[in-house]
Amino acid sequence: MTKHIKNIKLLNEQSELINSSVTIDNGKIIAIGGKQPEGAEIIDGNGNLLAPGFVDLHVHLREPGFEHKETIATGSASAAKGGFTTICAMPNTKPVPDSVENLQLINGLIKESAVVRVLPYGSLTVAQSGDERTNLANLKAHGAVAFSDDGVGVQLAATMFEQMKDAAKLDMVVVAHCEDNSLIYDGVMHEGKRNKELGLPGIPSVCESVQIARDVLLAEAAGARYHVCHVSTKESVRAVRDAKAAGIRVTAEVCPHHLLLEEMDIPGDDANWKMNPPLRALEDKDSLHAALLDGTIDCISTDHAPHTVEEKCCGMVGAPFGIVGFETAFPLLYTQFVETGKWTLKQLIDWMTVKPAQIFNLPYGKIEVGASADLIIIDLNKEQTIHAEEFVSKGRNTPFNGWAAKGWPIMTIFEGNIVYKEEK
The missing domain is CATH 2.30.40.10 (Urease, subunit C, domain 1)
Known part of the structure; x- marks a missing residue:
């Protein structure tokens, strides 16, 4: 009608x-x-x-396998409440969308219960193990929007390089959670001033930036389109900025929480403040703002990552990483940045609509006849x-x-x- x-x-x-x-x-x-x-x-x-529906390139819907945390029905309804109409679901499910069979299972669940457009990722490696490579052509043919092992960084450069070369042939984007596992040191928050005050193990910034630096060079050699998830440090910003200046086809996203908060805001050993990457130093937060404004960072994504109350009530060390984001993203950013005159309304809308859509060549995020x-x-x-x-x-x-x-x-x-x- x-x-x-x-x-x-x-x-x-x-x-x-x-x-x-x-x-x-x-x-x-x-x-x-x-x-x-x-x-x-x-x-x-x-x-x-009246604005275009928001586009989120980085969400976790948990189904199949972790329905106690979230389902496609509840996650997509949450997205709708927050104004998101296109969301890209990361592959850390059980089973992982690492085969045509598993991807078809997920597509069936999406068709059955999603109330907004849910576009699933295909994983880069079998079971997100970082070792055995998936068949990217088959995953693309059955609806994968892009490829990622999000939640874990691909540790082997050769694995990432070979998958980037295959993705380049398909003109598909490789999307990366960048984290060198050898530099995590069992950390649960940023290694800075606040973790020492709280007596909690820290994650150094170089854990993220060193893998971005590796990956942009691999992307250049492979001729691949490469997108960096949830940039959080000033060194990561520098790596992305330098890569763009060199003509490498790299894009990047930032999350609302990294724009709004920094390590000193953490009130205590409260796992509702535990996310990966963690809240960084004030100078990192300032660098993210500057990078968004100068185009080094292309868009805003929520990294919506639901967990149960029971999982999050046991303190930083014992709890999983992640916070939810759909229902608060726009109001928080509008209040803190548009209302205060730091951004224009159009900048915020673009970072949540047309900009993310352009990264994946999606025909969404705009108000025009025929859309x-x-x-x-x-x-x-x-x-x-x-x-x-x-x-x-x-x-x-x-x-x-x-x-x-x-x-x-x-x-x-x-x-x-x-x-x-x-x-x-």
Whole structure:
């Protein structure tokens, strides 16, 4: 059925809000502005912002294998509540999508229960072991959006190099969680000032940056497209910036928590503050901001990583890494950076829509005639406190519980259908 979204504001190239309307039919945008079609279902935007649905290149939905943490149903519903309409699911599931059979299993689960677009990764190695290489051509043919062993860095340079060469032939992106296992030292947070104060083992920054430096050179030699997950250190930023200057086809993402927090914010031995990579030093956080603004870092991804309350209640040493991110990402970033004048609204929207879509050559993240009707209505004036117990996600593991934030999605439309609507 035709839907007409009236009384909304669209963001133009000058970051100005202009009054408009959008008409959608058959899952597509068919008009921007213009008259209300006769017989159309009317959605009143009440003067709020209409933005493209957010695109997240880095999420963990846990299903199959870890449904006690999250499912495709709960994770995609959480994404919809946060305004995300396209999410790329990492391969650290059980089974791992390392074969056509396993990838088809995951595709079936997605078709059965996802309420937004879920695009699965294929793994680079069998069982994410870092050793035996997967058949990338077969995985691409059955719907893999990109290739990664996310959660673990590929330790053997030869394995990464050979898979980069195969990915280059397929014009597909290799995506990397960069971490040299020999430099982790059983750390649970950043090796800096705060870990010493808390008496907790630290993870040095070089653990991440040394593998990025290796990988960009491998990508250059292989002619591959290479994307760096969750950049967190100033040295990593330097490696990516230098690689881009050399013409290497590298892109990078940053997570909201690394932009918003640093090591000294950690209140104590609380695993809701345990993430990988960890919260780094203030100078690292400042470097990430600068890199986002100058284009060294291309986009923002959440690294949504749910765990159970029981898993996260045992302190930093015993708990798994990861925090949830879907339902808080936009309001937190809008409040801390757009409202304070550090970013424009258009910059934030672009980093969460068109920029990530471009990295994987996805036709999403935009409002134009003929595009998929993936849209969000955002009330930029709505302010509320974050309450983890109200999350749609099964995960409650967030350091932002109790924070006040402004600018909340109140409706999410995926392929023309309303998949989230704020309860009045």
